[in-house]
Amino acid sequence: MTISPSKSTSRLRFPFRVQLEPRLANVPRWFPTLVSVGAIVVALLIGAVIIAIAGGNPFATYSHIAQASFGSLGVFSDTMVKAIPLMFIGLACSLAFQMRLWNIGAEGQFFMGAWGASAVVLLPILPPETPRWLFISVMILVGMACGAIWGFIPGFLKAKLQVNEIITTLMMNYIAVSWVNFFIFAIWTEGGFQMSPVFPKNAWLPRLTDLAESVPIFRGLTTHFGLILAILASVVVWFILFRSQWGYEIRLLGDNQNAARYSGISVTRNTIFVMMLSGALAGLAGMSEISGVVHRLQAAISPGYGFTGIIVAWLAKLNPFGVILVSILFGALILAGREIQPSGIPKMIQGIILVCLIASDFLLRYRVHIVRRTEE
């Protein structure tokens, strides 16, 4: 493959030529990270050019975005709050994608998780005076269970009847949203508004600001316990995928289903279980958002976390630890989007970063030579 100007314009010829060759060996471990970081830098440069053309000052814009999401402990804490659901959903997608199960129903599983956690308070499953540890544990379990059920249905259909999971998971998103709407409009509505009553404090995930009594610097910081859960979850998912026998089965199934079958691994069972765990993780995201941030069930609990999480998983190359870092970046962009509305610049940057990162994959698959033209 050669990219070079036509031969007839010999006088205007570049002094070099770009040549591409497929890589036949593994790249060093640090290389993918370097390429990803480089892609983000390039994306920011492209964004800067566009901002400049639009008449803005790229430096001012970027510093505003950085200020708005990393500028102080307060805003950094807000960034983390936005990042937490992305972490869970990024993990949910990474797990399923490792097996090449295209679960794009994390949004619906998120809503079902939120619904399940709310049901513990509102149905009610537990009385309001339940101790906090028990309240939250049960909310986590029920939230995960509801997400898991929402993952089980497409998983079961895929495993037993070969129904395409992309379609079923996508469609079930709408069912989940309507299901939640039904409850907040009709059953759990507070005074006719489309939201449930606020949960008792016992059902709130602990926040940093709750510790302000003993650590004054934490005052007003809304980062909640979900962050710890998300980091724990990433360790667990990493361990499952890369150290456990089940994870080995998942990776083998993802790479070559025939080889997995030939090794005596059940495709059916794993399809169902992986979809369930993936759903459970997305459900946990819903639970942590409800219990850690909103403290009630309402309609607008997700600005599309379930879909952004797919991108997060992909950009993290399905690596659970990568998911944590990418989530923080996307959390920052979501937050900055609110701060400097209505310019839409963060959305644009998000898009450019995505395109650059996906394009940079090319460098992992091909080696680029720059060849000096010799006198011919």
Place this chain on the structure above:
Amino acid sequence: MEHVNISTQKPTVVSMRGIVKKFPGVLANDHVDFDLFEGEIHALLGENGAGKSTLMNILAGLYKAEAGLIYLNGNPVNFNSPRDAIKAGIGMVHQHFMLVPSQTVTENILLGLEDPRFRLRLRDYEQKVADLGERFGLHVDPRAKIWQLSVGEQQRVEILKMLYRGAQVLIMDEPTAVLAPTEIEGLFKTLRSMVKEGKSIIFISHKLQEVLEISDRVTVLRRGKVTAAGIPLLNTTREELARLMVGREVLFRLEKKPLQAGEVILSVENIRAENDRGLPALNGLSLNVRRGEVVGLAGVAGNGQRELAEVITGLRKVTSGRIVVQGEDLTNQPVKIGIRRGISHVPEDRTHVGTAPNLSITDNVIMKNYNRPPIGNRWVVNAIAASKYANDLRNSYEIVVPSVATPVRLLSGGNLQRVILAREISSQPSLLVAVQPTRGLDVGAIEGVQRLLLAQREAGSAILLISEELEELLSLSDRIYVIYEGKIMGEVLDGDLEKIGLMMTGTPIEKIEAKGGA
């Protein structure tokens, strides 16, 4: 440069000098020289991974050499893409065809050309293609769609594509690997007629018999180096070429120790099963294999061999009949149970069934024991034990790789098969079902695989060898069954080729013997 070879008086068309090409961990071409004369068929012989295809990919403009020069008719050339090479008259026919199945022969041939610029005027071009085919004895219907053609016909389209582009030098990368014996004969005829028309042909192969049959001269590569540079075939022998290829004397007769077969390990009783399309594939088949013997299963491809292997290993269900392994009924039991009971399986399809291409060698060799100690520990895979195990296998089975973390898709065919055999044999199976274990391998690798199978026989395994290579079956097996349309036609103990041939075409042994007796 000397462009005229004095001894033959034929001008040199292509001359490659000091070609060096490195791949990670391997020196694929180590200062290789290669000359092609006008109007000759020049065989490029070597084991898998010897660097034949690499060298030719460099000539065809697909790869770039790190060092070395290429001369075409005496002038130095520098190809940056296959397009450059074709423009200069060098065309390559790859092992895997590059055709668009839904388009016609003519459309495929015109694809990417500048000539029919706007209006297709297919009729005219169809005539051109037909004429070209006529001239070289490459008969294909120019209006046929590619998907309607047999593999042999598709290959003819690939050759026509190159001829249409005016190729003077044709590189054929293992052209016979995909062909049936009758098609091979046709291909050879075509190659000879092309030479008569003044074309020069490079014939890449690892099959000695074919090289001896078709080529004028041969260059042998071994581990990236030339071990014989363009020697005329008249001056050499099959044994000599084999030695040059593998680097040592190859024993075509394997040493097989006489062994008394033990108790019956596998007993297949009157089984019936269907193929993927739901048609009957096995129709009341029975056979048995005993400890310490290699039982061959001969037959023309597609007579139920694959299904039989799958049924025994648990990958396919039987509709009736029984499969008993070491006295235990394993009929329609899951694969996992079979693996636990010591059934190993060398599958026919190395890349689509036998391995996971993007996973490491370590992950590939633990496929059957990842859930058993010492690799599998409760629910964890012990990574240290796994990589130690992989390293041990790499050493004892001579898998040539820089590291066991290498993904197996980067391995050559021979190495890949060694990975599979290492995994399947190292578990000391009581029953080994090997399907086409040497297909597509070169002489040295074939011998290695066959030795491993015989060693396993001596170690007390029962081996069912399913193969289409009669020579291989005859030299390895203690007994040979012949399968035809999902049934066993009979059993041969003495390797009587005539009987086997008759049974392969559907005559049951009773009839043969009745005739013989009468």
